[in-house]
Amino acid sequence: MVVQKSAVAGTLESSDAQVTVEPGSGTLELIVESNVIHQFGRQIRKTVLDVLERLEVTDAKVVVVDKGALDCTLKARVECAVYRSNDITETLPWGGAIK
Amino acid sequence: MINKIGREIPDEILKQYGKEGYQGPNYRDNVRYKKAAPMVRGVVDPKQDKMVSNIREALEKCKIQDGMVLSFHHHFRDGDYVVNMVMAEVAAMGIRDITICASSLGAAHDPIAEYIEQGIVTGIQSSGVRGKIGEAISRGKLKTPAIIRSHGGRVRAIEEGDVHIDIAFIGAPTSDAYGNARGVGGKSDCGVLSYSMVDAQYADNVVVITDCLVPFPNFPASISMTNVDYVCVVDEIGNPDKIISNAIRMTKDVRELMMAKYCTRLIADSPYFQDGFSFQTGAGGASLAVNTMLRPIMEEKNIHMGFSIGGITQPICEMLKDGLVRNIVDAQCFDRASIESIKNDARHFEISTSEYANPMNKGTFANKLDFVILGALEVDIDYNVNVVTGSDGIVRGAPGGHPDIAAGSKCSIIIAPLVRGRIPTICDRVVTAVTPGETVDIIVTDYGIAINPRRTDLIEAYKNTHLPFCTIEELRDMAYEIVGTPDEIPFKDRVVGIIENRDGTILDVVRELDEEC
Numbered sequence A: 001m002v003v004q005k006s007a008v009a010g011t012l013e014s015s016d017a018q019v020t021v022e023p024g025s026g027t028l029e030l031i032v033e034s035n036v037i038h039q040f041g042r043q044i045r046k047t048v049l050d051v052l053e054r055l056e057v058t059d060a061k062v063v064v065v066d067k068g069a070l071d072c073t074l075k076a077r078v079e080c081a082v083y084r085s086n087d088i089t090e091t092l093p094w095g096g097a098i099k
Numbered sequence B: 001m002i003n004k005i006g007r008e009i010p011d012e013i014l015k016q017y018g019k020e021g022y023q024g025p026n027y028r029d030n031v032r033y034k035k036a037a038p039m040v041r042g043v044v045d046p047k048q049d050k051m052v053s054n055i056r057e058a059l060e061k062c063k064i065q066d067g068m069v070l071s072f073h074h075h076f077r078d079g080d081y082v083v084n085m086v087m088a089e090v091a092a093m094g095i096r097d098i099t100i101c102a103s104s105l106g107a108a109h110d111p112i113a114e115y116i117e118q119g120i121v122t123g124i125q126s127s128g129v130r131g132k133i134g135e136a137i138s139r140g141k142l143k144t145p146a147i148i149r150s151h152g153g154r155v156r157a158i159e160e161g162d163v164h165i166d167i168a169f170i171g172a173p174t175s176d177a178y179g180n181a182r183g184v185g186g187k188s189d190c191g192v193l194s195y196s197m198v199d200a201q202y203a204d205n206v207v208v209i210t211d212c213l214v215p216f217p218n219f220p221a222s223i224s225m226t227n228v229d230y231v232c233v234v235d236e237i238g239n240p241d242k243i244i245s246n247a248i249r250m251t252k253d254v255r256e257l258m259m260a261k262y263c264t265r266l267i268a269d270s271p272y273f274q275d276g277f278s279f280q281t282g283a284g285g286a287s288l289a290v291n292t293m294l295r296p297i298m299e300e301k302n303i304h305m306g307f308s309i310g311g312i313t314q315p316i317c318e319m320l321k322d323g324l325v326r327n328i329v330d331a332q333c334f335d336r337a338s339i340e341s342i343k344n345d346a347r348h349f350e351i352s353t354s355e356y357a358n359p360m361n362k363g364t365f366a367n368k369l370d371f372v373i374l375g376a377l378e379v380d381i382d383y384n385v386n387v388v389t390g391s392d393g394i395v396r397g398a399p400g401g402h403p404d405i406a407a408g409s410k411c412s413i414i415i416a417p418l419v420r421g422r423i424p425t426i427c428d429r430v431v432t433a434v435t436p437g438e439t440v441d442i443i444v445t446d447y448g449i450a451i452n453p454r455r456t457d458l459i460e461a462y463k464n465t466h467l468p469f470c471t472i473e474e475l476r477d478m479a480y481e482i483v484g485t486p487d488e489i490p491f492k493d494r495v496v497g498i499i500e501n502r503d504g505t506i507l508d509v510v511r512e513l514d515e516e517c
Helices: A037-054 A069-084 B013-016 B055-061 B082-092 B111-118 B131-138 B151-162 B194-202 B254-268 B287-302 B314-319 B336-344 B353-357 B401-408 B456-461 B472-483
Strands: A007-009 A018-021 A028-034 A058-067 B069-072 B098-103 B119-124 B146-148 B165-170 B207-212 B230-233 B279-282 B305-312 B328-333 B349-350 B371-374 B378-380 B411-415 B442-444 B449-450 B491-498 B507-515
Touching: A007 A069, A018 A069, A028 B194, A037 A058, A037 A069, A058 A069, A058 B069, A069 B411, B013 B491, B013 B507, B055 B082, B069 B328, B069 B442, B082 B098, B082 B165, B082 B207, B111 B131, B119 B449, B131 B507, B151 B353, B151 B401, B194 B328, B194 B353, B207 B314, B230 B305, B254 B287, B254 B411, B254 B442, B279 B349, B287 B371, B305 B314, B305 B336, B314 B328, B314 B336, B328 B336, B336 B349, B349 B378, B353 B401, B371 B401, B449 B472, B449 B507
Parallel strands: A028 A058, B069 B098, B069 B165, B098 B119, B119 B146, B146 B491, B165 B207, B207 B230, B279 B305, B279 B371, B305 B328, B328 B349, B371 B411, B411 B442
Antiparallel strands: A007 A018, A018 A058, B442 B449, B491 B507
């Protein structure tokens, strides 16, 4: 998918993550800020990059402000932000690109 | 060297401080030692006046110098003004290289971080450090490693001469002009002055700071005139609203209540739940709820508590009033009701922190405890507990009495949720070991209960108890299943903190955080 415009999903509540996607400048740029960065920063990056790969996002700026979210939450927030950036909020591909 | 719980303690640290690595909870049993003694000044002339007009005058009369050790207590908790007030004056006088030896330091003491940066404070010895002081320590700003001790361990260190206090500052809710100081009365009432009793006896100079001067004699005194050099009256020694809680809230969190229910059942089904049993809880949600849940079982079985200790709060004071608890021995009051109780109830006693938990005296209340309920940031599969270092690797907690009563009691129970946000509480290896696993008996989580395999007697005692028992490894696996397996926090080699076991051996070290990673 192509990130068409900037979009946000998630909150800054504890155990959530706020994911912002913006159109990129030719590459995938990922910035992660987390209160559990030392112990889970690597895994957060991997989870986010896996979802972006599954959604075939290759050109975007992605900012994750993580407040200790579990992987399932992170995945949902990234998926939601990417679909919102394409104005897709209904008839989402459940069980397809969205796991 | 690698100590008995598998922690690497650098040899140069052991050599520099003349210490050994941790070798087990009773390693120093029966060891003889000579107690330290202060260099005191006799007040012979009856006309001598102990009153000084301000803190500057007190510091001058005590001949403050670079490199001195100043001590404080933390009965005023987050409402304390005394530490900052004294240190501001020390800084203004251009004094440097001060070691602060406090019973604990908290959120109220953030300004000290600036003095650490400036080299005015170069040593910290405390139970707890929080906020900016913890950050300064973990980022390597403090010149010497912070020494973290339990409450009992601090008394031991002072009595054995590991640390010698040059000037003790004792904030007191009331004092007379001759230095008889009490924890009750006045406008900054904190109930007891237990932590500062050892300071009064072992410091070369003792200064009482109060905001309520009362007529002589202020009796019965917590701190006696026989140990006090000077008395200083200031406008405010603390913020009463932060010194004590008006009412500690009873938890409504279903997870905490479930863990409290498990814990209550464990106590009621244990061989130690008999008339005259003894008990300490903290002020945490789940542990406080146990007090309330235990009460109907005690009434039903006609079992009375011989003594309760702690961190005293309203539920225990009410049980004392109603005859279910025979004695409260108090080293710290947490709420308004506990202060009223110590003023009015003849069976509610103020004790010294040495009586509470000093392992090297000739007997403490800690040794007479049956049950203790404690918290944890992390517990590892060897049952070692961390209550000091946060998941970000920064020092932000306090052992308090945790290691003391875990070691002293017959049954130590840790209550903690399996995970907090993404941080697993039960893990392979705690970042910092503060309470050794061989003194920890039961871990209660919201997902299951693990009994330390060393306690075959307890495992046997609970064989007909229907609770979700499992192994500690199973708890860890459940935690990792939910949050993933955490990576190790990156540290540099440099030691910024020393975790001293209560007997003075070295349990663990804290290293400088590596923020490049």
